Amino acid sequence: MEHEKDNLKQEAETTKPEEAKTAAAEEAAPEAAPAAEKEPVKDDKKKKKKDLKDALAQKDAELADQKDQHLRLMAEYQNYRNRTAEEKKKIYGDAKVDCVKELLNVMDSFERALEAPCADENYKKGVELTFAQIQKAFEKLGVTEIAALGETFDPKVHNAIKQVDDSDFESDKVCEVFQKGYLLGDRLIRPAMVAVSV
Template identity: 35%
Template sequence: MAKETGEKSVDEKEVMIKDLTETAKRVQADFENYKKRVEKEKQDFAELANADLLKRLLNIIDNFELALKSEQNHEDFVKGVELIYAQLKELLTAEGVKEIDTKGKQFDPYVHEAMITGNDNTKKDGEILEEFQRGYLLKNNVLRHSKVKVNKL
């Protein structure tokens, strides 16, 4: 009888192992499906966010087209372009984009890119003398470095 009990417990253990293995496989498959679903939702969200931004850019494109069609005078054209520039800056600000300030600042390699150096004894060593291209931050991360001329004494 002891042998039968021992065999039963071995059989029961094998069944239990089989059940647990199947459960583990199901859980793993469910987790893989969950990961795929989350990745898809992330992509969908990014596409929607991009679509919203693109729709707002389309309004600005419309204004560019109107400005280009205005065959009146130079002054109206300039006003139209200034309006479009203001709209673009407003859109960027709304998206969390900020300009990197360079005027009178010390060179910072994390936000500035030195293009050339100059020598101005009236300024401090490492002070930015000129900005060639404005840099931008997106929520405190560098989107584009400011291209600058740096004072070297």
């Protein structure tokens, strides 16, 4: 019996250092394992962070490109709007000028009718009233008569059809008007047909 106790004691003594070594190894292993695991985790995080930064930079570049395209498109659209507005204005102005040009012939006929002798006073008064209405309509449209008689000849608004040696007028002055000229705003509709003194 004593012999068995001694054997057990020896076994315990021999196993204790082995168990102690195993226990120490187990204790050391968990500490070493997380350190080894932490390095790949850090690398993964760094890689993910770099990938996200790259993706963000790419999306920022795409956004900047889209913004640039949008701004260019808006600029083109604004230019288109301005151009079409100018074209409409020009077309409207041209149509207005064409219409007024045609009505000027009617105005000339009324002026000749007013200058003609007429025995019927009511008829003459009716022509005068109609002529006054046409003049008011022209004023509303912005049509103005070009000053000519006695004015210095201006080739921009006067069309000289003859030169006259007239002592009543200084040289280069309009001494006779054959047909009145008109402006629509600043735009010349018809130059005045005049004679110029020499």
